Amino acid sequence: MNTCIFCKIVKGEANSWKIYENEDVYAFLDIHPAARYHTLVIPKKHYTNIFDIPEKELQAVIAAVKKVSKLYEEKLGIKNIQIISNSGAEAQQEVFHLHFHIVPRKRGDGQNLRWVTHSEWVNDFDNMIEKIQ
Numbered sequence: 001m002n003t004c005i006f007c008k009i010v011k012g013e014a015n016s017w018k019i020y021e022n023e024d025v026y027a028f029l030d031i032h033p034a035a036r037y038h039t040l041v042i043p044k045k046h047y048t049n050i051f052d053i054p055e056k057e058l059q060a061v062i063a064a065v066k067k068v069s070k071l072y073e074e075k076l077g078i079k080n081i082q083i084i085s086n087s088g089a090e091a092q093q094e095v096f097h098l099h100f101h102i103v104p105r106k107r108g109d110g111q112n113l114r115w116v117t118h119s120e121w122v123n124d125f126d127n128m129i130e131k132i133q
């Protein structure tokens with residue numbers, strides 16, 4: 001039995017606020033919004049994350065991310081958007097049905113992401129590239 005909440009949303013078995021849909025993709029408002037119009041874009045078919053979704057279906061999802069972003073630009077004048085997708089629990093994925101977050105941003109919204117960076121790892125770049133040959 002499929003207990004995935006996003007599959008339930010696609011099937012209309014769980015409530016959602018639809019922004020956009022086509023044959024392959026569904027977009028809806030995130031229930032814990034980090035910004036007004038914080039939106040999730042998902043494939044209608046269940047894929048866990050970036051690792052198992054076929055390229056063609058991913059293309060349909062990212063095309064919808066673009067469409068929704070343009071919609072927000074045209075209708076709402078939104079010009080700053082963060083697009084985030086987490087794959088894997090240690091990468092902060094909580095719902096295991098692939099999704100892209102569209103988060104409209106503005107100055108002073110308090111939502112800036114800050115990475116801890118390690119410039120010393122530049123010394124390892126040649127080794128790192130060697131490992132993936």
Ligand code: AMP
Nearest residue numbers: 005029030031032086092093094095096
């Ligand atoms: P992530 O950490 O990338 O897996 O984020 C999952 C997102 O799904 C979170 O931002 C949740 O607020 C959102 N979410 C979980 N359940 C629902 C739901 N029923 N409707 C809308 N958004 C949801």
Ligand code: ZN
Nearest residue numbers: 004007046097
């Ligand atoms: Zn699912």
